[in-house]
Structure formats: C-alpha cells, structure tokens
Amino acid sequence: MNVNAPATGARLSCPICRRLMAFKTSTFTHFCKDCDYWGADLPVDIEGAGSDEDEISDEAYIASLEGLRVKNFALILKQLQQTKPESNLSILDVGCASGLFMRTAQQWGYTVTGIEPNQPLFAVTQRQGLNVMHDYFPPKQDLNKTFDVIIFNDVFEHIPDVHAILEGCNQYLKDDGVLILNLPNAHGLIFRFSRILATVNLLGPWNRLWQVMFRTPHLHYFTFESLGKLAAQHQFIAVSGKLQIATLEIKGLWSRLAVNGGAIGFFKNCIAYLGTLALYPVILLSEKDTFFALYQRKTP
Numbered sequence: 001m002n003v004n005a006p007a008t009g010a011r012l013s014c015p016i017c018r019r020l021m022a023f024k025t026s027t028f029t030h031f032c033k034d035c036d037y038w039g040a041d042l043p044v045d046i047e048g049a050g051s052d053e054d055e056i057s058d059e060a061y062i063a064s065l066e067g068l069r070v071k072n073f074a075l076i077l078k079q080l081q082q083t084k085p086e087s088n089l090s091i092l093d094v095g096c097a098s099g100l101f102m103r104t105a106q107q108w109g110y111t112v113t114g115i116e117p118n119q120p121l122f123a124v125t126q127r128q129g130l131n132v133m134h135d136y137f138p139p140k141q142d143l144n145k146t147f148d149v150i151i152f153n154d155v156f157e158h159i160p161d162v163h164a165i166l167e168g169c170n171q172y173l174k175d176d177g178v179l180i181l182n183l184p185n186a187h188g189l190i191f192r193f194s195r196i197l198a199t200v201n202l203l204g205p206w207n208r209l210w211q212v213m214f215r216t217p218h219l220h221y222f223t224f225e226s227l228g229k230l231a232a233q234h235q236f237i238a239v240s241g242k243l244q245i246a247t248l249e250i251k252g253l254w255s256r257l258a259v260n261g262g263a264i265g266f267f268k269n270c271i272a273y274l275g276t277l278a279l280y281p282v283i284l285l286s287e288k289d290t291f292f293a294l295y296q297r298k299t300p
C-alpha cells in the first residue's frame with residue numbers, strides 16, 4: 001500500500017493549455033473544462049521495493065486479467081498491421097511490466113524491446129529471456145537507436161511529465177514510425193459513474209479508479225479528443241480513430257471481484273457481481289473505459 005503523504009493541496013496546471021486547473025470532485029483531482037482533461041495530485045513511487053502487481057497474489061485474478069489483456073493486445077496488433085503492414089517491425093514497449101505485451105507481440109513476429117523502471121518487474125521480465133532495460137522513459141541512458149513503433153499500454157496515465165514522454169517519442173521513433181497510446185478514458189462509463197458517486201461523498205470507486213492506494217497511481221485522465229490536442233503539440237496526429245477496449249467481461253468477473261476475502265468480502269462481491277450483471281446492457285452500449293489510438297508524425 002502507498003504510505004506516502006496524500007495530495008499536497010497545490011493546484012495543478014493543465015498539460016494541454018498550461019492554465020491552472022480547478023479542484024473538482026475530490027481533494028486530489030483537478031479538471032480543465034476547456035480541454036476536458038483530469039489530473040491528480042498524488043505521490044508517485046515507481047522504484048518502491050515491490051510492485052503494485054505483487055500486492056495482488058490471487059492467481060485466478062491475475063489469470064482472468066491476463067486473458068482479457070492478451071485479447072486486447074491482439075486488437076492493437078491487428079490495427080498496427082493495418083497501418084504498417086511490414087513484417088519484423090521493431091517495437092519499444094514502455095513500462096513493459098512483466099512482459100505480457102512483449103510475449104504477445106513476439107508471437108506476431110515483431111522484435112520487441114521493453115523498458116521498465118520498477119526493479120522487481122524488470123527482474124521478472126529479464127528472467128523470461130526478454131530484451132528489457134531497467135530505466136525510465138525518456139531513458140536516462142541514450143538508447144542510440146530508433147524504433148518503428150513505440151507503445152504505452154496503461155503507462156501514459158502514470159507518468160507525471162507527459163510532454164517529456166512525447167518528446168522522448170520524437171527522439172526514439174523513426175520518421176514514419178507509429179506511436180500507440182493505450183490508456184483509460186475520461187468519457188468511460190466507470191469514470192462517469194464513479195464521479196457521480198464521489199460527488200455524494202461515496203469515494204471508494206473514485207479512489208480505486210485513480211489507484212490512490214498504489215505506488216504508481218493514475219495521474220491523468222484524457223479523452224481521445226484531449227489526448228489528440230496534447231499529441232499535436234509534439235507533431236503527433238492520430239492516424240486511427242478512437243479504438244475502444246473492453247475492460248470488463250462476464251467471464252472471469254467473479255474471480256476479479258473475489259480478491260476481497262472473508263464473509264463481508266463475499267457479501268460485497270455478490271452485490272458487485274449482481275450489480276454488474278444488471279448494468280451489463282448499459283455497459284455494452286456506453287463508451288468503454290479504455291481506448292487506444294495510433295499516431296504518426298505530421299509531415300511538414
């Protein structure tokens with residue numbers, strides 16, 4: 001659990017228009033109405049002794065998440081293939097965690113390099129024989145090479161300086177390279193629903209959404225449109241539409257919920273499970289809680 005101090009109370013600037021933002025919904029969240037961007041003032045401890053993934057030890061839970069993630073990675077790779085059909089592209093996977101995307105992309109015939117700042121996760125990935133570096137992004141050490149593709153899977157929203165990331169992409173992406181951003185959606189149903197609950201002081205889902213209790217919480221919530229404005233400031237233009245990803249499946253839902261143990265946990269899980277089933281038609285029709293998009297550099 002994150003034992004660092006909570007929000008500092010300072011006002012954050014919007015990374016898109018650079019104006020000071022207003023507090024909204026909770027003491028740590030800030031919103032720019034003009035840009036439709038959400039930011040959080042939360043402490044980050046990427047190099048902590050463990051990793052957030054270590055804190056979840058339930059194998060069934062991890063397995064259920066992995067199945068869904070592999071399926072989503074296949075959607076991303078299919079889209080990449082349509083945009084850039086050449087085989088054997090070089091991919092840089094930023095924040096590769098335990099290498100799940102790397103392994104999936106290798107099966108598709110791509111050459112994948114990972115970069116991971118968290119020591120335990122880096123070690124897990126290296127032990128699998130994957131080509132991974134222990135560093136941040138942009139890396140402290142010059143990589144001395146460029147890539148056909150740079151991808152961020154659930155990573156962009158964790159890094160404080162989004163401008164430094166996009167500058168790093170400009171440095172390490174080939175001229176005709178593709179940047180893939182896969183991240184949570186501020187127009188997603190769970191985001192909207194959690195925000196409604198938070199406004200009546202039911203902060204549990206809202207805090208969970210921002211991963212307040214983790215060493216590496218979510219610091220940003222973009223929409224496809226607000227992310228497009230930010231990317232354009234670094235010459236990246238979307239070459240795909242907003243591609244939505246399902247983050248919830250009925251299959252495996254019970255094991256995902258069953259991380260709360262004990263009798264009270266069981267009771268809560270039953271309510272959450274039945275509630276999700278009842279809401280499922282609404283979930284299917286609404287905007288998904290994660291989206292991805294492909295970007296290329298604007299030619300002058």
Ligand SMILES: [Zn+2]
Nearest residue numbers: 014017032035
């Ligand atoms: Zn703004």
